[in-house]
């Protein structure tokens with residue numbers, strides 16, 4: 015099983031410059047190779063140049079240009095030529111199928127953001143200072159760059175990549191992991207209901223709270239965004255020092271919130287997968303369609319709609335939550351898969367208004383956000399627990415239908 019990892023790098027000033035030059039030179043190589051293919055294609059002979067021929071010239075190019083092209087890893091340069099080859103293969107494939115695709119284009123140096131190293135140890139070395147507490151990755155021509163390794167890398171590292179995103183530099187790894195042993199069955203099944211007050215409620219009446227610092231960080235993010243919105247919209251290079259700081263702060267807080275959510279999601283998913291053979295959850299796609307606030311028609315202007323208060327109020331918290339649940343379910347599904355557990359998505363319609371005791375379905379069963387109180391039999395419970403129980407039931411029905 016191949017897994018990808020992405021870590022922020024902390025290059026020194028000198029390393030940052032070298033990384034920039036590495037991208038610049040790989041970009042020049044890409045464009046040069048593209049030029050050569052263009053010229054050949056336009057020539058009356060319609061010669062086509064292949065990757066093999068271009069790769070064979072690399073040695074010479076490096077010898078001619080020791081200051082630039084000669085500095086970098088041979089293998090990473092081959093990877094760049096191969097990337098061009100792929101662009102051409104896609105182009106010709108589309109021509110063949112009758113499309114009129116655009117001819118592969120030259121890349122501006124700001125649009126060229128990645129360099130690939132096809133093999134760890136060849137022009138690069140992941141964890142190049144294993145005795146040091148700080149993780150580093152070494153790149154030929156750049157040196158040992160510090161890495162923010164926020165989680166462990168499992169298995170053997172195969173490929174290494176450098177990626178620039180704005181002012182940040184990332185190292186991208188792929189590692190090959192042995193197939194995990196499926197966990198032994200526990201005989202337990204569970205349903206979960208993802209909420210706002212709590213991250214989720216389960217069908218056993220337990221709750222998983224939201225990440226401890228999540229709300230605090232979200233509040234800070236909101237005020238940082240407000241602060242940012244007070245600056246005029248101007249081009250990046252015309253922003254004042256304070257404006258730049260405000261932009262930076264919003265970005266930092268976004269990343270912080272995202273990281274906290276991610277850690278929390280991993281932990282929650284792991285607990286569920288360890289303890290249960292089957293986990294049923296609401297299908298988020300259906301839920302978003304069903305639970306979106308209905309538009310209010312404007313009584314004064316037929317055909318027009320009033321601004322929808324519910325949507326505005328839900329605002330930031332809702333969008334963070336929605337994104338968080340999506341990420342959580344992706345993590346849950348992948349962990350369950352490798353552990354041999356079953357995850358079932360069910361239609362969430364009526365899960366919050368069906369009585370688990372008597373089966374009575376009514377919107378009035380849920381007098382408030384938290385409370386479930388059946389108008390038929392009088393059953394009382396936390397509304398999210400009821401939702402989770404109904405989700406589990408629907409999940410078991412689906413599983414039995416599938417097996418039967």
Ligand SMILES: [Zn+2]
Pocket residue numbers: 369370371372373374388389390391392393
């Ligand atoms: Zn009832």
